[in-house]
Amino acid sequence: MRNPRSATSVLAGLALAASVAHAQSQASIGVLTCTSGAAAEGRGTADNPGQMTCGFKPTASGVAEQRYSGSLKVTGQPANAPAGKRVWVWSVLGPTAAKVPADALAQKYVADPRRSAGPVLVLTGESNNAISLQAETADGAAGVAMEVELKLLTTPA
Numbered sequence: 001m002r003n004p005r006s007a008t009s010v011l012a013g014l015a016l017a018a019s020v021a022h023a024q025s026q027a028s029i030g031v032l033t034c035t036s037g038a039a040a041e042g043r044g045t046a047d048n049p050g051q052m053t054c055g056f057k058p059t060a061s062g063v064a065e066q067r068y069s070g071s072l073k074v075t076g077q078p079a080n081a082p083a084g085k086r087v088w089v090w091s092v093l094g095p096t097a098a099k100v101p102a103d104a105l106a107q108k109y110v111a112d113p114r115r116s117a118g119p120v121l122v123l124t125g126e127s128n129n130a131i132s133l134q135a136e137t138a139d140g141a142a143g144v145a146m147e148v149e150l151k152l153l154t155t156p157a
Contacts, residue, residue: 025095027093027096028059028092029058029060030057030060031059032068032089033055033087034148035052035086035087036051036052036072037084050074051070051071052071052072053067053068054067054070058100060100066102066154068105068152072088089135089137090135091133091134092105093131103152105131105150106150108125108127109123109126111123120135121135123135
């Protein structure tokens with residue numbers, strides 16, 4: 001007779017190993033800074049505080065900053081969370097050897113509980129899970145479920 005706990009332990013160990021291997025195959029490919037809320041360059045309003053404007057600065061030298069518009073959905077927000085303008089900063093993680101295409105971040109990201117630990121929130125891309133966002137600002141990020149969707153606006157020449 002098989003021990004169901006052994007099978008569960010093996011599966012949990014394999015999932016953890018796969019998650020660690022995925023995280024190790026990624027490196028920081030840039031920084032994404034977004035502003036949401038009433039002061040998000042006129043896009044966010046009291047009626048729509050989840051609208052964001054974002055700038056992505058790739059770490060590779062000589063690569064232009066990319067501008068994105070986005071939406072932010074947060075559930076489980078702490079009751080004492082600040083209202084109004086919010087600034088979000090994420091390290092963008094991706095394949096270590098890849099050159100970042102102009103629209104690489106244009107997709108939906110969802111919280112990844114397998115890779116989020118303690119106060120560190122990690123959002124993984126839905127259509128391209130090789131790209132993920134790791135929260136660098138802990139303001140309100142712990143204990144919340146978050147979804148971010150980004151659309152490319154411009155890539156300066």
